[in-house]
Amino acid sequence: MKNLPMILSVLVAALVIAGAIVLSQKSDGTEQVVQNVFMEGEKQIIEIDAKGGYSPKLTTAKAGVPTVLRLKTSGTYDCSSAVTIPSVGFRKNLVATGITEVEVPIKVAQGTLEGTCAMGMYSFSVRFL
Numbered sequence: 001m002k003n004l005p006m007i008l009s010v011l012v013a014a015l016v017i018a019g020a021i022v023l024s025q026k027s028d029g030t031e032q033v034v035q036n037v038f039m040e041g042e043k044q045i046i047e048i049d050a051k052g053g054y055s056p057k058l059t060t061a062k063a064g065v066p067t068v069l070r071l072k073t074s075g076t077y078d079c080s081s082a083v084t085i086p087s088v089g090f091r092k093n094l095v096a097t098g099i100t101e102v103e104v105p106i107k108v109a110q111g112t113l114e115g116t117c118a119m120g121m122y123s124f125s126v127r128f129l
């Protein structure tokens with residue numbers, strides 16, 4: 001039984017490592033909840049990343065609040081930089097890197113707002129509740 005302390009310490013180390021893995025997975029999980037809606041003064045800001053598609057694809061926001069869609073690009077050279085949002089009459093090629101703001105009037109900030117790339121293969125939607 002000379003090896004018992006060593007075996008115990010190996011076991012303890014294994015438990016600590018397993019615990020760390022479980023904890024790190026948990027924190028990764030919470031990071032996936034994207035906080036992309038917030039107030040800036042009187043306006044509701046919704047941030048959408050455009051690069052190889054749109055992220056997040058589905059956003060839930062408050063209805064009846066003057067809203068600004070903040071489309072963010074970062075080295076975006078794919079077709080998600082060509083955005084169409086029919087309900088606000090928006091159709092534009094975003095700068096490759098930067099921010100493009102789209103005003104969403106109160107009247108439009110209800111129901112579901114849809115945006116797509118010019119060819120319609122990528123899309124995002126905002127549900128106003």
Ligand SMILES: [Cu+2]
Pocket residue numbers: 079080117118119120121122
């Ligand atoms: Cu496209």
